[in-house]
Amino acid sequence: MKKAIALLLTLVLFVGCLGSGAFAVNEDVEGTIGIYSSMYQFVLDMLDEAIKKEFPNLKPAYGDSFFFYGGTSSLITKLYGEMETGVLDCDMLLVAEPAFSLELKEAGYLESVEVDGADKLLRFPYDPDGYWYPVRVCNMVLAYNPEMESAWAAKGVTIPRSFKAFAEDPALKGYISMGNPMTSGTTFAAVASLTQDNHYGKDYLKGLAANDVMIESGSTAITKLQTGECAAIMILEESILKALKDAEDAGAPLKNLACIYPEDGVVLIPSTVMTVAEDRSANVNAEACEALEEWFLSEDAQKLIMQGFMHSVFADMKEQPWGSVDTDTLIQKDLGVDWERAYHNREALNKDWTEIVNR
Numbered sequence: 001m002k003k004a005i006a007l008l009l010t011l012v013l014f015v016g017c018l019g020s021g022a023f024a025v026n027e028d029v030e031g032t033i034g035i036y037s038s039m040y041q042f043v044l045d046m047l048d049e050a051i052k053k054e055f056p057n058l059k060p061a062y063g064d065s066f067f068f069y070g071g072t073s074s075l076i077t078k079l080y081g082e083m084e085t086g087v088l089d090c091d092m093l094l095v096a097e098p099a100f101s102l103e104l105k106e107a108g109y110l111e112s113v114e115v116d117g118a119d120k121l122l123r124f125p126y127d128p129d130g131y132w133y134p135v136r137v138c139n140m141v142l143a144y145n146p147e148m149e150s151a152w153a154a155k156g157v158t159i160p161r162s163f164k165a166f167a168e169d170p171a172l173k174g175y176i177s178m179g180n181p182m183t184s185g186t187t188f189a190a191v192a193s194l195t196q197d198n199h200y201g202k203d204y205l206k207g208l209a210a211n212d213v214m215i216e217s218g219s220t221a222i223t224k225l226q227t228g229e230c231a232a233i234m235i236l237e238e239s240i241l242k243a244l245k246d247a248e249d250a251g252a253p254l255k256n257l258a259c260i261y262p263e264d265g266v267v268l269i270p271s272t273v274m275t276v277a278e279d280r281s282a283n284v285n286a287e288a289c290e291a292l293e294e295w296f297l298s299e300d301a302q303k304l305i306m307q308g309f310m311h312s313v314f315a316d317m318k319e320q321p322w323g324s325v326d327t328d329t330l331i332q333k334d335l336g337v338d339w340e341r342a343y344h345n346r347e348a349l350n351k352d353w354t355e356i357v358n359r
Contacts, residue, residue, distance in 0.1 A: 026055045026295070031285040033292060034061025036079070037094040038072040038185055038271075039136070040238070043308035050304060054295060058288060061091070072096035072185020083107070091281045092289050093274040094135065094296075096185030099192070099342035101132035101272045111275040113290045115297055122297075123315040123331070124270040134270035135296045137311035139237040139330060140190040142166060142260040145225045152231050160232050162264040163194055163335075167207030177214040177221040178234035181353055186236055189269045192342040192349055193335050205356040215358060226256045237266075238309035241323045245309070261325065265335035270313060273297075 037044060044067040051058065051066055060066040070078065072095045082088045088109065095101075104110050105127065112130040115121070124134040144159045152159060157175060160166040166176060179187035194204045214221075214230070218239040224230040240259050247254040273296050278286040295301055302312045309321040311330070320327050342349070 026291055027057055029055050029288050029291045030057045031288045032059040032061050032283040033066055033092065033285060033288055034090045034282055035067050035092040035094060036075050036090045037067045037069060038075060038096045039067075039069075039094060039310075040242075040308065041069055042242075043304070043310075044069060046304050046307065047301075050300065051292070051295075054300075055288075055292065058292075061283060067094075071183045072100070073181065073183045073188055076100055076185070083109070087280055087282070088276050089282050091276050091283050091285055092292065093276065094271065095274075096138060096271045097189040097192075097269055097337075097339075097342065098132065098134070098272050099189075099337075099339045099346065100185075101127070101274055102339060102343045103346075104274065105129075105131040109277055109280050111277045111286050111289065113275050113293050115294060118297075121315060122313050123328075124313050132272040132274045133293070133297060134313045135273040135301075136271050136305045136308075137313060137327070138186050138269040138271060139311065139324075140186060140234065140267040140269065141237045141240070142232050142262055143222070143225060143235050143240050144232050144258060144260055145228070145256045146258050147256045148225075148228050148231075151228065157231050159260070161260060162262045163204075163234070164200065164264050166232060166234060166262075167194075167200070167204050167211060167213075170211070172211050172231055174212045175229075175231040176208075176211055176233065177216055177224060177230050178208075179218065179221075180215045180358070182350060182358070185271075186269050187234075188346075188349070189337050189342065190234065190267045191353060192345075193267045193337040195349070195352070196338055196341065199335060202352060202356070205352055209357045209359070213357065222257065232260070237324060238321070241309040241321055245322055261330075261333070265333045266330055267337065268311075268330060268334045269337070271310075 048065050062068050075095055110131040114130050115133060118126055126133045149159055157171045160169060181188035181191045194200055195202055218235050221233040221235060222243060225233055237259055243257060244254055273293055275289040275293055278284055302314055306312055306321045311327045
């Protein structure tokens with residue numbers, strides 16, 4: 001009788017633990033995992049915490065973190081060096097622009113992962129062979145200071161409402177700023193898009209050069225908007241939304257910063273998740289990588305992505321990042337990037353940038 005009661009109590013406690021979430025769904029996933037990523041550090045911190053809860057027996061490769069952070073173009077340079085040895089110092093990649101996914105696939109550095117129902121799950125393209133999937137969507141826009149608009153008008157400067165005007169309006173000379181495509185993958189993607197023949201071609205770079213565009217970090221560019229040193233900047237939407245949300249949370253909402261969704265279209269960058277081929281990876285743990293890759297395409301992970309002010313890749317996701325606009329509306333206005341061109345012409349695009357703009 002006592003044994004029966006003890007067994008019953010054990011069963012009740014076990015069921016209770018299951019109901020309370022005390023047992024992780026993926027506690028059977030083990031080993032060490034390292035991920036190269038270009039996402040902002042505060043997003044990586046959120047993802048680190050979530051992964052540790054979801055996969056309690058996975059070990060982070062980089063101290064207490066699963067992530068090694070760097071700008072996409074900087075990470076690509078690092079990876080080129082590692083590729084000379086035939087083995088990468090990571091197991092997964094979360095970088096900004098899909099062109100590099102095409103390159104790694106062709107070079108044989110990726111593991112195929114099958115995601116059931118991907119065709120219905122995703123509203124952005126993915127590799128049909130499972131070598132990469134979009135996991136977050138960055139959005140390149142313009143930004144300005146609404147409080148300074150009349151002051152700029154008094155100087156004969158009209159705030160640009162299109163990417164075209166940003167580069168071509170001579171009144172903006174010396175008053176515009178953007179990132180560096182040599183270090184930022186999203187800026188590289190924007191430059192690749194805007195210089196396509198079906199958009200503005202190489203003349204776009206000539207316009208940026210003629211307007212003396214300043215090449216600097218997003219935080220520096222935002223400060224220059226607010227101080228009146230810049231009239232407009234090309235920047236990721238997520239950078240502006242985070243600045244606005246942080247200020248609101250601190251009880252001091254900003255009135256001197258706002259996004260411009262360009263009239264000639266936005267540039268959406270569906271950033272990818274990839275698993276490194278097992279024989280090319282640091283920790284030889286493709287099975288764990290596959291489980292983690294599938295988690296990145298879960299509702300929980302996608303909601304964390306949106307908390308990072310990026311858009312979800314899910315076709316049925318009706319929410320959007322705080323302060324943004326409907327994702328499907330943005331898709332309709334997307335200028336698009338020819339990723340095959342971006343991949344095969346990376347060196348030429350960088351050369352044009354260096355010789356024309358960053359001279």
